[in-house]
Amino acid sequence: MTAFTRRDALGLCAFATLAASAVARAAAPLPGDSVYQLHPRLVDQDGHPFDWSSTRGAPVLASMFYTSCEMVCPLIFESIRRTVDAFDQPVRDKVRVVMVSFDPERDTVAVLKETADKHHCDARWRLARASEADARRIAALLGIQYRRLPSGEFNHSSVISLLDGEGRLVRRTTTAGDVDPALVAAARSL
């Protein structure tokens, strides 16, 4: 219970900071190469709808997953967690993680919540679901390939993208289960 409260408070602080920076930047138009040009309808693990450009101003690690995946997906979570830990300050605190499911059918809000808890995702993380069409568009933007098999499983590539505060791609990595030093180095400029 205490943990939740602290987490909520952390979330609120993060939100306030982001909101302030969002207001400061509201006037500037988005660059053409920003993934935030897309406006998918996302819902996070707490059931809150959000616009993914709400993280504008903060560096973002973005990837996709599906919960019933047992092989690579846990490795993606592990990679991102360790990558965040490897970032220097202040990027480590500023960074946000957005993980979009490509299995909206099975990854309900409750399942997302469970997954977030299982992987010890703190307030910097957002696990999200989107419509099938939006998930396909997000995958296209993030350079992720995925395919639903008749069995209900998915084939997918594991790509983690580092975005700058404006939603522009800084670097991509396909390293799963480990920290990609090149990505950590690239984050120093943010």
Added chain:
Amino acid sequence: MRRARSRALAIALATACASAPAADYVRLPGGEFASVLPQGATPGSSAVARIAPFELRTTPVTRAEFRAFLVAHPEWRRGQAPAVFADAAYLADGPAADDRPGAADARPVTGVSWFAAQAFCEAEGGRLPTWLEWEVAAAADATRADARSDPAWRQRILAWYAQPATATLRDVGGPPDMHGVRDLHGLVWEWVDDFNALFVAGDSRTQGDPDTLRFCGAGAISMADRDNYAVLMRIALLSSLSAPDTLRALGFRCARPAPGEAR
């Protein structure tokens, strides 16, 4: 005065509508289909795919049709569409919204990104076909729903790929297949909705492959039907593309669910 003006407007509208007739779609039955892309859960294993009935545009989208879309959707004009949705060569050979009707109008539009193609289809109440929908449609010839095992059919299609790319494309409207669909082969490459779902491994030696971890599950696959070169080339091309990419010989057509069928 006002009445005269609104009448003029009505006539102008009617003329505009008459010059842009509704796109022609036909129903395809779908059903069980053996794709060249293995559908099984393990590498290379095949399973028959079930495709729901759907409707498909009889021809690729033309330059005139795409120009009408640009008039109504300025955000998709060359120079307006953000770089993240369309590369620098997007619509480099036109059309532009203010082009006058011309001789090239009935040619297929090309140089269009996946995002732009998707936006066009949504604007006409459709979507891009899935790979399986495209593939099942493209298996037909004039008399058979699935002509793929006929060597003569394969040879005819391959002949197109052997032709050098010429500077100008012909108009849409080649001979219809048994469903009434035209130009699936022999005119342009076509986007599909799930172009980023077609993994292709160079061969089937995926065990111990350094790429194994890049893909979850049976990500790296081998092909079920290695002799169907024409279709395999399509897959190879599509899987090499990114969504903002454009090519001078890459167009699209739209699909939509058949009435009474969910997507």
